[in-house]
Amino acid sequence: MSNHLAAPSTELLDFAGMFPRSVIDVHYYTLFDNKFSTFTVQQNIDYVRNTIANDLRTLSRRIGALTFVGEWVAEWKVSGATKEDYQRFGNAQMDVYRQATFGRAYWTYKNVNNHWSMEWMRKNGYISLTNA
DSSP: OBOOTTSOTTTTHHHHTTSTTOEEEEOOOTTTOGGGGGSOHHHHHHHIIIIIHHHHHHHHHHSSOEEEEEEEOSOOOOTTOOHHHHHHHHHHHHHHHTTOTTEEEESBSSOSSGGGBHHHHHHTTSOOGGGO
16 A cells, blocks of 8 residues: 655555555655755764664554565755665665565666666666665
8 A cells, every 4th residue: 555645644544454465555755745855964974873773564564464565765855965875775774664664665666767767776786785
């Protein structure tokens, strides 16, 4: 089950709780929310490690439904971000999204936008799947 795009991640918790072994698909679109463009590199990373991590913990504790993080990318609206910044941001997401009890999925394997492409991110040393 997937929430409405603008809805809080808890939108379907009560409903999903009625179905054993159901899965709630959550998406954390930091790329498309303008507030993140005002954040520094570290504030973006802290948001993932704190706010999103707390949200996933809440989802996992409230009901028996499993959680799946879909469509995440290591892309953001931080101008002047270095390769190391992208690595730290991607690693923060992978660390936090490991909490999802049904898994996680990068947006796509191949994409013309480099940071949206898992293939490009791996080949160019931005993301390592050995830590995923």
